[in-house]
Amino acid sequence: MSLVEHQKNHVRLPDGSIEKQTTTLNLGPTHPATHGVFQNILELDGERIVDAEQTVGYIHRAFEKIAERRPLYQITPLTDRLNYCSSPINNMGWHLTCEKLLGIKTPKRVDYLRIIIMELARISDHLICNSVVGVDTGAFTGFLYVMQYRELIYEIYEEVCGSRLTTNIGRIGGFERNFNDVAFRKLEKFLKEYPKVLKEFENLFSRNRIFMDRTQGVGGISAERALNYGFTGPNLRSAGVDYDVRVHSPYSSYEDMNFTIPVGKSGDCYDKFLVRNEEMWQSLNIIQQAYQKVQEFKGAEADVFHADVPEYYLPEKKDVYTKMEALIWHFKIIMGEIDMPAGEVYNAVEGGNGELGFYLISDGGRAPFRCRFRRPCFIYYQAYTELVKGSMLSDAIITLSSLNLIAGEMDG
Structure with a gap:
């Protein structure tokens, strides 16, 4: 997996309670499954995905x-x-x-x-x-x-x-x-x-x-x-x-x-x-x-x-x-x-x-x-966040592949 941008441990608050923190992970663009041209920023609670944001625009072919x-x-x-x-x-x-x-x-x-x-x-x-x-x-x-x-x-x-x-x-x-x-x-x-x-x-x-x-x-x-x-x-x-x-x-x-x-x-x-x-x-x-x-x-x-x-x-x-x-x-x-x-x-x-x-x-x-x-890939990639929310980290790649995302269709 690629670079972990930041990670916070559980924090003990003044009242003695534990505040749970999440991890932000860059899935791509350097990950092999993302073809080097699109990025998914995943927010993880352990290995479970609680949020995601997809990014396109690494080709710029116009x-x-x-x-x-x-x-x-x-x-x-x-x-x-x-x-x-x-x-x-x-x-x-x-x-x-x-x-x-x-x-x-x-x-x-x-x-x-x-x-x-x-x-x-x-x-x-x-x-x-x-x-x-x-x-x-x-x-x-x-x-x-x-x-x-x-x-x-x-x-x-x-x-x-x-x-x-x-x-x-x-x-x-x-x-x-x-x-x-x-x-x-x-x-x-x-x-x-x-x-x-x-x-x-x-x-x-x-x-x-x-x-x-x-x-x-x-x-x-x-x-x-x-x-x-x-x-x-x-x-x-x-x-x-x-x-x-x-x-x-x-x-x-x-x-x-x-x-x-x-x-x-x-x-x-x-x-x-x-x-x-x-x-x-x-x-x-x-x-x-x-x-x-x-x-x-x-x-x-x-x-x-x-x-x-x-x-x-x-x-x-x-x-x-x-x-x-x-x-x-x-x-x-x-x-x-x-x-x-x-x-x-x-x-x-x-x-x-x-x-x-x-x-x-x-x-x-x-x-x-x-x-x-x-370009059909560009259109249905918008749903990736919804498709992976609540899934495990290992499911993110399979979901990506089963959509059949072709990088060439991302940037028009």
Whole structure:
């Protein structure tokens, strides 16, 4: 644990009575569980937490203000750095926001390919969260085991866009390139092997008495309080509210997919763990459906990987060298010479941690007039004090991990 700021012993008052004093403890930002960028000031009575105050602001990256000085396509790499455990969802969310402003309708094949990538990212996000919760209860095996399959997901990203963690995957209107055969083979390998691994991972934890004792009744929250705080995603669904952006406001043809929304009851760490595990099963189901639909496209349709929007989509390099029109569009896009239409839009996707929203105002210039990112981690971290009050000090880390706080979403 980190530095103890001050500690007072019990004080005997003049009347002979004993006044009980508390200890103030800095949990972070140097503690490994706080990622070096956020701090929790805990007031302890022995090992029991009587109060807490959370602090953010150690990154100061100013993404939203940087975005107001960039053309739309240059903002995509900024979104990678929000939730970097599932950055493709951030990328797709931003592209969908731009397409909403620009009035772009993407082909069905593009939608299904996006769904495959986004659900792979959701699995990657959840397996990191749940395996780290296992580590915080003393079980390291599950973490090491599932990391091999996060690596396989990253290899799929690499085939699609050349990147792994901060992917910058896709473009406004679709993808930079079509998926190659290697990407599909790696996807098939993942779909074949991961279900068995996920089942074994569940068996390690779900009915493990030590794990259950450490997570049940810890960090719980009611549905009403979760809604009041603005919770979304698994943290809200674990409290019993079945809100999922993919169902309530479908995008990218999610309405074509059949899946269920897993919910919990108490909102405690154990329910969060179970909800995320079940969401991985649902994501596997969605990927299977989307991949099947992709395989149904034949002929020229099987080569479609972006919408016909030359104003915002870079032409192929071979065309730039041989066709005047392609050369002109390439120059105008690279030099940022294309004005966007004036308008005001908000678009949200179901991120790994909940509703990830992008609010964009355009005055008709080449860069957004105003940008605002709705980062789910920043919103539900406000509840941390309430979640840990009355808990033991050892529960503070598990509560932190089960929320799946991603430091990149703290500072916008």
